[in-house]
Amino acid sequence: MVNSISAQKAESRVDINIKESKYALETNKLTKNYGSSRGIIELDLRVDQGEIFGFLGPNGAGKTTTIRLLLNLIYPTTGKASIFGLDCQNDTVEIRKHIGYLPGEFTMYSNLTGAKTLEYFANLRGGVDWKYVQELAQRLDLDMSKKFKQYSRGNKQKVGVIQALMHKPRLLVLDEPTSGLDPLNQQEFYKLIQEAKANGSTIFFSSHIMSEVEKVCDRVAIIREGKLVKIGMISELTDIKSHSLEITFNGQVPLEELSAIPGVSHFEVAPNDHRQTVRCVVRPESLDKILKVVSGYTVVNFVSREPSLEESFLEYYREQK
Structure with a gap:
């Protein structure tokens, strides 16, 4: 060498x-x-x-x-x-x-x-x-x-x-x-x-x-x-970034308040034993509003992840149409 x-x-x-x-x-x-x-x-x-x-x-x-x-x-x-x-x-x-x-x-x-x-x-x-x-x-x-x-x-x-x-x-x-x-x-x-x-x-x-x-x-x-x-x-x-949230509540779930927040999409609720899990895609500017709403309820799990770029693009361009 x-x-x-x-x-x-x-x-x-x-x-x-x-x-x-x-x-x-x-x-x-x-x-x-x-x-x-x-x-x-x-x-x-x-x-x-x-x-x-x-x-x-x-x-x-x-x-x-x-x-x-x-x-x-x-x-x-x-x-x-x-x-x-x-x-x-x-x-x-x-x-x-x-x-x-x-x-x-x-x-x-x-x-x-x-x-x-x-x-x-x-x-x-x-x-x-x-x-x-x-x-x-x-x-x-x-x-x-x-x-x-x-x-x-x-x-x-x-x-x-x-x-x-x-x-x-x-x-x-x-x-x-x-x-x-x-x-x-x-x-x-x-x-x-x-x-x-x-x-x-x-x-x-x-x-x-x-x-x-x-x-x-x-x-x-x-x-x-x-x-x-x-x-x-x-x-x-x-403006193209978003977060996928999964929030599990023990007891009452603020469905109307959460779904009414601008910048929240793909909103769904899934039963989880005696609890309920809310899943949604949230724009960055809406995160603070989400946190303020859920702070008044009993949350037992809160998971946030960055969606794949493909997911972010699909959501971004769906909103632009």
Whole structure:
């Protein structure tokens, strides 16, 4: 194993464009038509340099299609995309020197060890600092001596994360990057991308987990059925958030008071032995009213959870119709 692989330092067109371009990536009416299948429709995105940008949507919304178009893995039907001011179709080779990419499903040669897999990527990139690779493996608790086929799903994902980060790219494009990672490794991953941002990288972060995007992103775009439906700061996500509540009462249940509260939906009551359990979906602004009502009654259990993004989208768009 080579302990240190020196990287080339030649300034490229991307280096020059980085200094001049305001946006790390930009799309203009980007469209991919799959015929009867859903693609993306006239997508307009602008991601500023140095930000962590969340790309949020339910599974099948068009997130991966967008990423594949940006990387020129598939071709648009109409529209354009650029990275650091360079055309994603015409300047692919030059652009990819400065991108770290983690696909939604990361697979590699099954008989290569983790170390050999990462060395392979390092050589493709003309060399990386191998000490940094070892540091990333240590932080993510990855045994690089095992063959890829011996790894669990989570460890395969760690190899994918490391290969995306190891050359300290100008732009990180991450498609569901924490899939398969345990909670401790998720937290370490969040630290790594915050460090990348602090060092000047831009991160384009695709996810279907709202709480994850809230944790790490500066701005977010929401895509649904191939169309961009919302874009803004994380604080502006409040109108699409909701909570699923399950409240068990011992004795009287304030049915009329609860059902009359604005922002409460999917209201139902289920008997539970000598008690009654109320289930409902509640908008964040209505939580305080719910708590004030139930405080005057005997509550024996109160459970709140964040619905899946799919549930939140369905509820949000049902209200918009």
